[in-house]
Amino acid sequence: MGILEAVLLTIATAATPLLIAAMGELVTERSGVLNLGVEGMMIMGAVTGFAVASSTGSAWLGMAAAIIAGMAFSLLFGFLTLTLVTNQVATGLALTLLGLGFSGMLGEGFVGRPGVKLGNIDIPVLSDLPVVGKLVFGQDPIFYISILLTAGVAWFLFYSRAGLTLRSVGDSHRSAHALGIKVIRIRYLAVMFGGACSGLAGAHLSLVYVPQWVEGMTAGRGWIALALVVFASWRPWRVLAGAYLFGAVSIGQLHAQALGFGIPSQLLSSLPYLATIVVLVLISRNRRLTVMNTPASLGQPFVPDR
């Protein structure tokens, strides 16, 4: 395997959790709900996935548990913001703070324990192709899921009736409600989908990327995923492009650290965060584009009148 191939492979590994978490949040936001708790749901997925995998020895069970944990955690957010119409920004922050605290407590006994890695799956024949073989067809299962997820969400949102309904709820919940669409129910489903994706993204961190449990291991990835959704102006394939761009930045800085160059490692480590800000500025300075693409009801509470 050449050096370029190796680098590209690690970029895909770094991009996958960002892609999955951002894809889930994209669907949530398309339904008009802003869930800032991605970081919290992600780390709950990471700790649950690791704990279940290392207790049962099965990484697959860990992955399933992570998805369930993310979804359960998102229901907490859903209950508050949708049923009790609390402020979505504050509640999302609460979810992140609770997730970071709760995961630290749950994971305490698992620090330093050997992890169970979710093995790579080589797709027969295709994985033997030169150059792209290992890169695209010899990856971990969550990588395949992330690509299928992107295609699935893109199809669902723009080519299915249910996707149209979901977008209508996000763009004008009053009109959708008047048409007899169950706004709250659709939003619950969208929030749970986002939670499941965040949980899976967390599982990728603790079962594939690091295979260990480290407190606070998401390290702001949930927030970067939130930024990616804005960057992608709520479009699935652009999220994919953005996630790989960020994967490239974070892997690039790791390689630069290894090579030295005399640049302080801390400066290099801060690059993904600085890049997030730069990208956000570049996207949001075009007000017309932002206004056109943002779901019109994003973050607005909705109380159905009966």
Added chain:
Amino acid sequence: MRIELIKRPQHSALFSALSPFIAFALTLAAGGILFAILGKSPLAALYSYFIEPLTEIWSLHELAVKATPLILIAVGLSVCFQSNNWNIGAEGQFIVGAITGSIMPVLLPDFQFWFVLPLILIFGFAGGAAYGSVPAFLKVRFNTNEILSSLMLVYVAQLFLDWLVRGPWRNPEGFNFPETRQFHSFAILPEILPASGRAHWGFVFALLAALVLWFLLSRTMKGFEVKLIGQSPRAGAFAGFSDKRMIYFAFLVSGGLAGLAGISEVSGAIGQLRPVISPGYGFTAIIVAFLGRLNPLGIVAAGLVLALSYLGGEAAQISLGVSDKTARVFQGLLLFFVLACDTLIHYRIRLGTAQKPEGTA
């Protein structure tokens, strides 16, 4: 069962006052259940969490030490949140304030005069305000989401501090430990009652800041402007208030107070810079702000409660062997319950069984 919200004609003054207390009671109940699951006696655990730290003089001092940064930061955040500016990067502004405040004692250790202390406090405030002005500028100029930009700057500040104390600012006589030199005595924020404990003058600053901002928010035109722009930017514009100037105002005040909190912590409680100087005060302060119902005087009480949860975490770890990480679970739960209880202020809640025959709910 379905839960239905019925809008109150007016917001309920009763629940407005009660909701933080209900939330706290619910958090205690949830905490008791949590301890029961962990196999500890809930009452003993809650006692060592919330009562034990209050029984000794020295730990009351520790309470003030921990409450100082929480109150200072949260009071600033109340201006932000009331004006609908979501500064969640106070942790970063805290760190930068600590760094800029440390410039003089670290780089000019022989410059020892009485006016060093006021200067480093001003430097700390200015540093935090400057760092807070970055997301404000990006929001005003480029319409950039301040939640994400202010949060990203937290990570940048943490890494910058890490670089400073391991690199250029490392104590030359410090055996290679990642620390700066100790502050000289003219740069140390003195203790209020040195005979009985560690509480330093930062706590007085926190109380003063709360009083000043309470007056500003509830008794002046500026306070009206903050609330009006927060509740309806359009109405604010008709009243001739500038949304953009408010963004700068909110971020400068909250960033500055977070910076002051940072330098107070370093100069009053730690005495030098280290790679990590905060157990997440900037984030916990968000909880403090909401528990205090965004009212500076309420925030003083809320800051003491949250500070108690830090101390209680340590106490429970020693006396019962439960992890001090339960403290952060408590803090997170508390915010959830506060937000949920706030619903009662604006809505009545009707519980009922599904009436529709299809059973849709």
